[in-house]
Amino acid sequence: ETGVTQTPRHLVMGMTNKKSLKCEQHLGHNAMYWYKQSAKKPLELMFVYSLEERVENNSVPSRFSPECPNSSHLFLHLHTLQPEDSALYLCASSQERTGLTEAFFGQGTRLTVV
């Protein structure tokens, strides 16, 4: 079982659809992250949750709505997206507050908005 699992791996959705991305970590970490990776652009940090509390929201449009019900699960709810939102969405987790471990990443969800 891999450390960080993301589902689905691929998603195609229309601009009026509502969908959710799921991330699950089996590493016992206390921090989880959503990143967006677009072609030819750096990794963009979207949201950070630490101990299930959102500690960072990097000016992400409200059409992206994160949810962290517990320390092992992280969701990204999507609605009324735009074609420019098409990207690879990566989830990561790390252990914080007692020092720092490296972040472990999932394989990502390749999202295409049509």
Next chain:
Amino acid sequence: AQKVTQAQTEISVVEKEDVTLDCVYETRDTTYYLFWYKQPPSGELVFLIRRNSFDEQNEISGRYSWNFQKSTSSFNFTITASQVVDSAVYFCALSEARSSGTYKYIFGTGTRLKVLA
């Protein structure tokens, strides 16, 4: 401001050549961490190495080696005798503590390495 610069967008080498990927960072903190990640075509970022700001000892792991120099704010990555399987995008990252006590990761734009057979 914190920043990570990977000036090499893409590098192509022939198999068995050595290749060095450059990483330069900017930070005002005295305590920070540096990382290298590999992103193969499958998409996930694979952790390669972590270094804290107080440990400037260079490290070697098989064909991989890392050169950390605080004087030049650089953390370069060398692959010796490259192989086709090394083809991937490589990211350098910096992590600093936030006032909340949590950490923030800042990634470079990545260097795409192509190793040709």
